[in-house]
Amino acid sequence: MTAQTAHNHSDKHKSCKELLGDLSLYIDGEAEADLCQEIEQHMADCENCRVVVDTLAKTVFLYHGLEHNRMPGEARRRLYKALDLSDYLDEPDPASSSTNRKADCP
Amino acid sequence: MLYLFSKGETDESLYQEPASKPMTDHVAPENTIDVEALRAGDRAAFARVVSLYADRLYNLALKLTGDSLEADDVVQEALISAFKNIRHFEGRSHISTWLYRITHNAAMMRLRKKRVDTVSMDAPLQLDSGDMVPRQFFDWCCLPEKELVSSETAAYMEAAIQQLPEPLKEVFVLRDIEGLSTAETGEVLDLSIPAVKSRLHRARLFLREQLSEYFADHARGIDQ
Numbered sequence: 001m002t003a004q005t006a007h008n009h010s011d012k013h014k015s016c017k018e019l020l021g022d023l024s025l026y027i028d029g030e031a032e033a034d035l036c037q038e039i040e041q042h043m044a045d046c047e048n049c050r051v052v053v054d055t056l057a058k059t060v061f062l063y064h065g066l067e068h069n070r071m072p073g074e075a076r077r078r079l080y081k082a083l084d085l086s087d088y089l090d091e092p093d094p095a096s097s098s099t100n101r102k103a104d105c106p
Numbered sequence: 107m108l109y110l111f112s113k114g115e116t117d118e119s120l121y122q123e124p125a126s127k128p129m130t131d132h133v134a135p136e137n138t139i140d141v142e143a144l145r146a147g148d149r150a151a152f153a154r155v156v157s158l159y160a161d162r163l164y165n166l167a168l169k170l171t172g173d174s175l176e177a178d179d180v181v182q183e184a185l186i187s188a189f190k191n192i193r194h195f196e197g198r199s200h201i202s203t204w205l206y207r208i209t210h211n212a213a214m215m216r217l218r219k220k221r222v223d224t225v226s227m228d229a230p231l232q233l234d235s236g237d238m239v240p241r242q243f244f245d246w247c248c249l250p251e252k253e254l255v256s257s258e259t260a261a262y263m264e265a266a267i268q269q270l271p272e273p274l275k276e277v278f279v280l281r282d283i284e285g286l287s288t289a290e291t292g293e294v295l296d297l298s299i300p301a302v303k304s305r306l307h308r309a310r311l312f313l314r315e316q317l318s319e320y321f322a323d324h325a326r327g328i329d330q
């Protein structure tokens with residue numbers, strides 16, 4: 001019922017589908033040497049898997065770089081109020097803000 | 107409004123600290139947090155925790171709920187209950203892991219409640235039987251940087267996260283967005299390491315499909 005037909009392939013040692021489950025290990029650098037070699041050999045012969053690996057790695061790379069959402073100012077005020085910490089609201093922590101100077105000084 | 111942990115209702119297991127040793131920190135200089143002061147109810151120590159982690163927790167809550175107002179409430183509930191239950195935190199794991207865990211639980215409770223309130227049933231999750239065979243083979247990995255990191259792409263990427271089934275989404279957000287380790291993610295979600303790895307992989311494959319479709323459409327648009 002699934003896409004078996006599209007992947008009814010040939011006589012490679014391990015099929016694309018068999019390798020698929022290990023690709024995150026590979027792109028995270030956690031694949032054992034044997035597996036790593038097997039994936040690289042497979043990719044040399046299989047353009048589709050090469051594309052999947054490259055675009056999977058790029059997908060992870062792009063998400064790693066995705067900007068984090070910061071709590072909006074109004075919500076932050078509500079939060080500090082609810083926690084009874086409003087008197088601390090105007091003390092931005094250098095370590096928590098990328099726009100502040102580095103906290104080199106003691 | 108704080109209704110989750112009113113008197114006598116506290117589920118102690120929510121605040122149980124994972125048994126493992128602290129791991130490398132990637133989030134913030136939390137060795138500067140004085141756990142003893144926190145446990146003694148020191149307001150300045152609480153304020154420091156809020157200052158260091160509110161944005162992180164908000165980002166997690168926003169990704170999990172997909173709604174900024176819900177996310178505000180989740181963070182508020184989570185921090186209030188964390189401070190109420192600070193005695194359960196003994197410093198064996200990182201405070202960030204503990205806070206992520208409480209925030210995740212608060213978000214899940216809200217989502218569950220919302221689902222009970224609405225008539226519709228959950229979408230089937232297909233965690234193990236789902237088909238993860240790639241269908242998109244457009245090679246977009248070497249497109250110019252400017253196309254890969256546009257604000258339009260970022261918006262699409264955010265929307266794609268919201269299409270992930272929850273069990274995959276929570277793992278993906280903690281690992282690939284928040285940057286927790288596999289072990290820390292397992293602690294936050296009560297999952298084994300193989301389960302974290304497998305869900306992360308499925309989430310990535312799903313998102314790769316989405317992005318491939320997006321960039322393929324994009325490339326066609328540019329060519330024409």
Ligand SMILES: [Zn+2]
Nearest residue numbers: 016046048049
């Ligand atoms: Zn292949």
